Amino acid sequence: MTKLLILLSITVPFFFFFCIIIIRTIFKKKMQHWIWWDIKRGLRQLFDEKPKAPIHIMFALVDHFEPGNRNATLDQQKKRVDAWVKRYPKLAARHQDSDGICPQHTFFFPPHYDFHDHLEKISKLCSQGFGEIEMHLHHDRMEPWPDDELSLKRKILECIEAYSRYGIFCLPNNQKAYGFIHGDWALANSLKNGEHCGVNDEISILEDTGCYADFTFPVSNESQPKMANTIFYGKSSPLFPKGYDRHAISVKSGSGSTEGLMFIQGIIGLRWKSRAHMFKPSVEQSNIGGTDLPFRGRIDYWIRKAIHIQKKPNWIFIKIHGHGASSEKQVREVLLDRNSDDMFEYLEKRYNDGEKYVLHYVSAREMYNIIKAAENGEEGNPHHFRDYIIPRYVYLPERISSNPS
Numbered sequence: 001m002t003k004l005l006i007l008l009s010i011t012v013p014f015f016f017f018f019c020i021i022i023i024r025t026i027f028k029k030k031m032q033h034w035i036w037w038d039i040k041r042g043l044r045q046l047f048d049e050k051p052k053a054p055i056h057i058m059f060a061l062v063d064h065f066e067p068g069n070r071n072a073t074l075d076q077q078k079k080r081v082d083a084w085v086k087r088y089p090k091l092a093a094r095h096q097d098s099d100g101i102c103p104q105h106t107f108f109f110p111p112h113y114d115f116h117d118h119l120e121k122i123s124k125l126c127s128q129g130f131g132e133i134e135m136h137l138h139h140d141r142m143e144p145w146p147d148d149e150l151s152l153k154r155k156i157l158e159c160i161e162a163y164s165r166y167g168i169f170c171l172p173n174n175q176k177a178y179g180f181i182h183g184d185w186a187l188a189n190s191l192k193n194g195e196h197c198g199v200n201d202e203i204s205i206l207e208d209t210g211c212y213a214d215f216t217f218p219v220s221n222e223s224q225p226k227m228a229n230t231i232f233y234g235k236s237s238p239l240f241p242k243g244y245d246r247h248a249i250s251v252k253s254g255s256g257s258t259e260g261l262m263f264i265q266g267i268i269g270l271r272w273k274s275r276a277h278m279f280k281p282s283v284e285q286s287n288i289g290g291t292d293l294p295f296r297g298r299i300d301y302w303i304r305k306a307i308h309i310q311k312k313p314n315w316i317f318i319k320i321h322g323h324g325a326s327s328e329k330q331v332r333e334v335l336l337d338r339n340s341d342d343m344f345e346y347l348e349k350r351y352n353d354g355e356k357y358v359l360h361y362v363s364a365r366e367m368y369n370i371i372k373a374a375e376n377g378e379e380g381n382p383h384h385f386r387d388y389i390i391p392r393y394v395y396l397p398e399r400i401s402s403n404p405s
Contacts, residue, residue, distance in 0.1 A: 013381050020128045034228035034268055041229055045306075051313035056358045056382050057351055058317045059097075059304065060367045061288075062215050063324040064136055065107040065333070067118050070327035074116060080325045080332065081118050085125050087336050092130050092296045095344040097361045098352055099383040101399075102129070103344055106364040107324075108136035108181040108215070111159040123166040129397050132363040133168045134215070135159060138183030138196070146198045148156060149205060149238075156209045167395030169210070177390050179364045180206055182216045190223040191240035203236035203244060203261050212390050214261055215319065218268035228268050229307050231317065233260035233370060254308040254377040266319040266366060267305045271298065288322040291329035294343040296350075303351060312374045315382060316365060349365065365390050 015057050020219040041172070067077040091161055107122050119133075126132055139147055139155050146156070160169050160176050169176045186196035199205070214234075220222055225234065225244055231251045234244030266286030284301065288294050306316045324335045334340065352359035358381075362370065366386040373385035386399065 029063045030224075033222055033224045034218070034220070034226060035270075037226050037230070038228045038269055048313065051202055051306075051308075051355045054314070054354065054358045055356065056315045056360060057347075058315065058360050058370055059103075059347060060106060060317075060319050060362050060365050061087055061103065061366055062108055062134075062181065062319060062364050063105045063323050064138070064321060065109050065122070066113060066323065067325045068113045069109075069323070069325060072327060077113070077118065077325075078116065081121050083332070083336065084324060085121050088125065088345055089128065089130055091336060091341060094341065095348060095361075097348070097359045098354065099360060099381075101361050103361045104363040104366070105131035105324075106179070107131060107165075108134045108179070108364075110136045110138055110141075110183065111155070111162060112138060112141045113216040114159075116163055119163065119168075121167060123168060123395055127395050127397060132393065132396065133163070134179035134181070135163075135169075135211075136181045136183065140183070140186075140196045146194075149199055152199050152202065153205050153209060156205065157405060159211065167393060170394045171396060173389055173391075177203060177212050177365075178210060179368065180211045180214050180216070182214075185187075185216055185219040185221065187214065187216050187223060188243055192222060194241070200241050201238040203234060207261055211261060212242045212365070214263050215321075215364055217263065217265045218285050219383055220268065220285055224268065225263060227263075229265065229305060231265065231307065232263050232311050233258045233259040234263050248292045250310055251310040251371060251375050255373050255375060256310050256373070257372075258265040262368065262371070264317070264319060264364070265307070265370065266321060267302055267307060269301075269305060271301050275295070286320050288320055288334055288340075288343075290324075290328060290334060293334060293339055294320070295347050296345065299343065299350075309371060309374050315370070315374050317371065319364075319367065362386065365393075 067080050070373050088105060096102055109119060109122065122133060139152055142155050144151055160178065164170050164176065169178045171177055184196040189197045189200045191197065217229065227248055232248050233251065235247035236243035244263065247260065251262065267284055269284045270279045270281040271284040308316045323331055323333045326332050347359055351357040360382055368383045369388035369390055370382045373388045378385060394397065
């Protein structure tokens, strides 16, 4: 009995101390906004039916592409854009997926940097088959500010009209559509004190102006949807901020469309194998940058997280993001140098054998279309559904691959 009391006197305080450290870390890293859902999701997957091979991997790299980041001079901006125009085709041309298609880079381009010939150069790059352009909106950096519903809608419509001079957002039927990333992750007024947004019902405005999906997340702060690592439909409300946490429903195969805007999220979680920290986990937020290198163990982690829609576990969606025009050269270089080269090479060797795994490089728009096909119960090769709902923008070339089957 004495030994038991001694043991308890040692272990109980240690246990409570350990719990306090965990809780403190959770709140310090702002993980309380997503970790409980992720734990629940992980436990549920233990009992779910395992996916049957082959597992189709849709891989998209979305870029918060801001040439004027950190008040860059015009000369600095031109050098950043020119680096992509010159170097990305050489990088992408060395790689292809199971469909014979090279990596697709989606440039989410902010309208407040739409001057000089930046957008023209990027659109020409995309017209060669290397990617697509979507909307990245920091509307707090555009006049007038602060915004209300009318001024925000006007800014979005003006962006659509301005970009259409290059065929961006333009569909063959003369309608317009776009994918969206909110600046500073402040979608639907989700940050404290209304920072960087100020409009609660933003999602309704996006839907009204032709947005097909949101690609803002993940982020480890209060903006992060509680439904982490999940593709879902969300709504907003004029009455309260961050409405997508109150009105959300997971996308499910065979269910047909659901009201709201589709949220296509990247991976968020705790990654124990990290080059930055040997003895403590890293918070994975799907970012590629100077301190977030895409090493092999991390790529394996993305695959294991297996973001998919309900009842379709053998189609998984890996959405990674970066800042390809960042003011920090190291951040920019990772997306254009051997790190990305090695990432694509590893994906093609490890996850494209045609039996266990089949790799598909997709744009943001193509990822949305393939999700919609899965939602509608479509089967077969996801490649056939790249233009399923939202057809190719008019500035893009015809899709040609070496393996059209």
